[in-house]
Amino acid sequence: MTADAVSAPAGQADGPAPAAAPPVRGPRARTWAGYLRYGAGKVGGAAVSLFAVLVTSFFLFRLIPGDPVKTMTGGRPVSAEQLAALRREFGLDLPLWQQFTDYCGKALTGDLGTSYQFRAPVTEKIADALPNTLLLTGTAFVLYTALGIVIGTRSAWRQGRLGDRLNTGLALTLYSLPSFWLGLLLIIVFSVGMGPVPGLFPTGGMESGGEQGFAHVLDVAHHLVLPVLTLVAVEYGQTLLVTRSALLDETGSDYLTTARAKGLRDDAVRRRHAVPNALLPTVTLIFVNLGRTVAGVILVETVFSWPGLGGLFYQALSVPDLPLVQGLFLFFASAVIVMNTVADLVYPLLDPRVGR
Amino acid sequence: MTLLDVRNLTVTYPGGAAAVRGVDLRLDAGQKLGIAGESGCGKSTLALALLRLLPAGTKVTGEILLDGEDVLTMRWGRVRAVRWAGASIVFQGAMHSLNPVHRVGDQIAEPILLHRKETPAGARRRTGELLEHVGLPAARVSAYPHELSGGQRQRVMIAMALACDPALIIADEPTTALDVMIQAQILRLIEQLVDEQDVGLMMISHDLSVLADLCDRLAVMYAGRVVEEGPARAVHEDARHPYAAALSAAFPRIGDPASRFAPRGLAGDPPDPAAVPSGCAFHPRCPVAVEGCDTVDIGLREAAPGRLAACVHVPAGNSADARSTP
Numbered sequence: 001m002t003a004d005a006v007s008a009p010a011g012q013a014d015g016p017a018p019a020a021a022p023p024v025r026g027p028r029a030r031t032w033a034g035y036l037r038y039g040a041g042k043v044g045g046a047a048v049s050l051f052a053v054l055v056t057s058f059f060l061f062r063l064i065p066g067d068p069v070k071t072m073t074g075g076r077p078v079s080a081e082q083l084a085a086l087r088r089e090f091g092l093d094l095p096l097w098q099q100f101t102d103y104c105g106k107a108l109t110g111d112l113g114t115s116y117q118f119r120a121p122v123t124e125k126i127a128d129a130l131p132n133t134l135l136l137t138g139t140a141f142v143l144y145t146a147l148g149i150v151i152g153t154r155s156a157w158r159q160g161r162l163g164d165r166l167n168t169g170l171a172l173t174l175y176s177l178p179s180f181w182l183g184l185l186l187i188i189v190f191s192v193g194m195g196p197v198p199g200l201f202p203t204g205g206m207e208s209g210g211e212q213g214f215a216h217v218l219d220v221a222h223h224l225v226l227p228v229l230t231l232v233a234v235e236y237g238q239t240l241l242v243t244r245s246a247l248l249d250e251t252g253s254d255y256l257t258t259a260r261a262k263g264l265r266d267d268a269v270r271r272r273h274a275v276p277n278a279l280l281p282t283v284t285l286i287f288v289n290l291g292r293t294v295a296g297v298i299l300v301e302t303v304f305s306w307p308g309l310g311g312l313f314y315q316a317l318s319v320p321d322l323p324l325v326q327g328l329f330l331f332f333a334s335a336v337i338v339m340n341t342v343a344d345l346v347y348p349l350l351d352p353r354v355g356r
Numbered sequence: 357m358t359l360l361d362v363r364n365l366t367v368t369y370p371g372g373a374a375a376v377r378g379v380d381l382r383l384d385a386g387q388k389l390g391i392a393g394e395s396g397c398g399k400s401t402l403a404l405a406l407l408r409l410l411p412a413g414t415k416v417t418g419e420i421l422l423d424g425e426d427v428l429t430m431r432w433g434r435v436r437a438v439r440w441a442g443a444s445i446v447f448q449g450a451m452h453s454l455n456p457v458h459r460v461g462d463q464i465a466e467p468i469l470l471h472r473k474e475t476p477a478g479a480r481r482r483t484g485e486l487l488e489h490v491g492l493p494a495a496r497v498s499a500y501p502h503e504l505s506g507g508q509r510q511r512v513m514i515a516m517a518l519a520c521d522p523a524l525i526i527a528d529e530p531t532t533a534l535d536v537m538i539q540a541q542i543l544r545l546i547e548q549l550v551d552e553q554d555v556g557l558m559m560i561s562h563d564l565s566v567l568a569d570l571c572d573r574l575a576v577m578y579a580g581r582v583v584e585e586g587p588a589r590a591v592h593e594d595a596r597h598p599y600a601a602a603l604s605a606a607f608p609r610i611g612d613p614a615s616r617f618a619p620r621g622l623a624g625d626p627p628d629p630a631a632v633p634s635g636c637a638f639h640p641r642c643p644v645a646v647e648g649c650d651t652v653d654i655g656l657r658e659a660a661p662g663r664l665a666a667c668v669h670v671p672a673g674n675s676a677d678a679r680s681t682p
Contacts, residue, residue: 254452261409261447262467263439276457351457352500 053333113323122327133308137293140231148239156247175237183303204305246278291339295332365418373629375401377580390567393577441471444517448529454501461497486515507538568592579637586663596665
C-alpha cells in the first residue's frame with residue numbers, strides 16, 4: 001500500500017502552495033511501483049491456488065470408486081498377469097506418493113499423461129474439444145453479459161417501476177431453472193416440434209456433415225441456436241442482478257447529486273458517473289464467467305450432444321479415466337484462477353482507489 | 357439588483373416530512389447571505405430545492421426567482437441550462453461529492469464543456485487556471501480525489517463551482533469536515549473569490565460566528581422556517597429570537613469573558629419534520645415561552661429597521677403578519 005506515500009506530499013501541498021510545487025512526478029512513479037507490488041502479490045496468490053488445485057485434482061479423483069484397469073478391459077476375462085501388466089503400463093502399481101510426484105513433475109512440463117480410454121495424450125484430447133466448447137460458451141458469454149449489464153443498469157435506474165419488477169422477476173425465474181431441464185424443454189418444443197410449432201432446430205450435435213464453406217457455417221450456427229439460448233437464459237440473470245444491486249448501492253451517492261447539479265442529462269449521469277463506480281462487482285463476475293467458458297457446460301453439452309470439453313469430462317468420469325479427469329479438472333480450475341488474476345490486475349485501471 | 361428571490365417556499369418530502377415551511381429570502385448580486393440552523397432545520401433541503409435537485413416525488417411550492425426567472429416552473433431543459441451556469445453549489449464533504457473514479461481535472465472541465473461549448477484544449481486550459489486560482493498547482497488536474505487532502509478536495513470543489521462564472525454560488529457547509537486551520541483558509545478563499553468576482557453567495561452553516569464574520573446578512577432557520585433575519589453582525593451579537601440567541605451563545609465569543617461562563621446550549625432535539633409542534637415550533641424548547649406560544653404561530657415581525665424576528669416577545673408594532681394555526 002502506498003496510500004500514505006501518495007498523500008504525504010499531497011498534505012504538504014495544501015494551502016496556497018507555490019506554483020512550482022513538484023509533487024507530480026513523485027506520486028506517479030510511486031503509484032506504478034505500488035501497482036507492480038500489488039500485481040506481484042496477486043500473481044503469487046494465484047500460483048499458490050494453482051498448486052492447491054494440482055494436489056486436489058490428483059487425490060480427489062482417486063476417491064472415485066471403480067478400478068480403471070477393469071473398466072478398460074471391458075469385463076472381458078483377463079488374467080491377473082494381464083491386469084498387472086496394464087497397471088505397470090500406466091504406473092498404477094507404484095506407491096501413491098510416487099505416482100503423485102511423477103504426475104506433478106510431468107504436469108509442470110505440460111504433460112498431463114495419456115488417456116486410458118482413448119490411448120491418446122490428454123492435452124491432445126483437450127485441444128481437440130476446446131474450440132467447440134469455446135464456440136458455444138463464448139457466444140453465450142458475449143450475449144448474456146451484454147444482456148445482463150444493459151438490463152441490469154436500466155433496472156437499477158428505474159428501481160421499483162414495473163419494468164424493473166418484470167425484468168428482475170423474469171431473470172430470477174430463468175436463473176433458477178436447471179439448464180438441462182430447460183434444454184430438454186427447448187428440444188421438445190423447437191426440435192421435435194409441438195402442436196403448431198414445427199421442428200425448427202436440430203436436436204443435437206454441432207453439424208449435419210457434408211456441407212462446405214458458407215453452408216457449413218450456417219449449419220453450425222443452426223445447431224448453435226438452442227444450446228446458446230439455454231445458456232443465455234440461465235446465465236444472464238446473474239449478471240443482471242449483480243449489476244443492478246451494485247448500481248443501486250451508488251444511486252444515493254453525493255457525487256451523483258453533484259453531477260446533476262452540473263446540468264448533466266439523466267442518462268449522462270448514469271453512464272458517465274454511476275456506472276463506472278458500480279462496475280467492479282460486475283467485472284469480477286465477467287472474468288469468473290470468462291474462466292468458466294472454457295470449463296464448458298457439462299449438462300448443456302451432454303443434453304445437446306455437443307462435442308466439447310463438458311461432454312469429454314462426462315465420458316472421462318464414467319470410466320474413471322484418471323489422467324483425463326485430472327487433466328480436465330486442472331485445466332478448468334486454472335482457467336478460472338487465471339481469469340480471476342487478470343480481473344485483479346484490471347481493477348486498478350478501472351478504479352484508481354484499488355491497490356494503491 | 358435582486359439576484360435570488362425566494363417567496364413562500366415549502367418543501368414536503370414523500371412521506372409527509374415538511375422540511376421547509378414557507379421561507380422568504382432575498383439576495384442581491386454580489387451580496388453574501390448566511391443561512392444558519394441546526395442539523396435537520398431544512399437548510400440543506402433549501403439549497404437543493406433552489407436547483408430542483410430534490411428526489412422525485414418531493415413536493416415543492418412557492419417561487420424561486422433566479423434573475424427574475426422562476427426555477428420551479430422552468431422546463432427541464434432550461435433547468436439543466438441554469439444549473440451550474442446560473443448557480444453552482446459547493447457541497448459539504450467534498451470526499452463524497454467528487455466522483456472517486458474520475459480525475460479532478462475532468463470533473464472541473466465537465467461543466468465547462470457542457471455549458472460553454474469549449475474545445476477540450478480550451479477547457480483544459482481553463483481548468484488549470486481555476487486550480488491555480490484556488491491555490492492548487494495546475495498539475496493537480498490529473499490527481500484523483502483520494503490522492504488529495506480534505507482541504508485540497510474542497511478547493512477543487514470551489515474551483516469547480518467557479519468553472520462557468522455563475523452569478524450565484526451556494527455553499528452548503530463547505531468547511532464542516534475540515535480541521536480549524538484549513539477551515540479558516542477555505543473561508544478566506546471563498547470570501548476573496550466572491551469579492552473579486554462580484555458573485556452572490558449563499559452560505560449555509562451551523563456555525564453562526566463563521567457566518568457573522570463572512571456574510572452581509574444572516575437568516576436563522578428553525579424547523580423549516582426563517583425565525584430571524586437581519587444584518588449578520590447584529591443578529592449574531594444581539595439576537596431577538598430566543599433560538600437565534602441560543603445558537604449564537606453556543607459558540608463562545610473570543611475576548612468576551614462573560615460569554616465563557618454564561619449558560620449556553622439548548623436542551624432537547626430539533627423537531628421531527630414529520631411532526632412539527634403546533635403554534636411556534638420552538639415553544640417546547642424555548643426558555644421564555646409564555647401562554648399561547650403553543651397555539652399561535654407568530655410570523656416574522658420587524659424587530660428593528662432592517663431586522664425581522666418571529667417571536668411574541670418582539671413588540672408587534674409593525675408586525676408583518678401573524679398567522680395562527682387553525
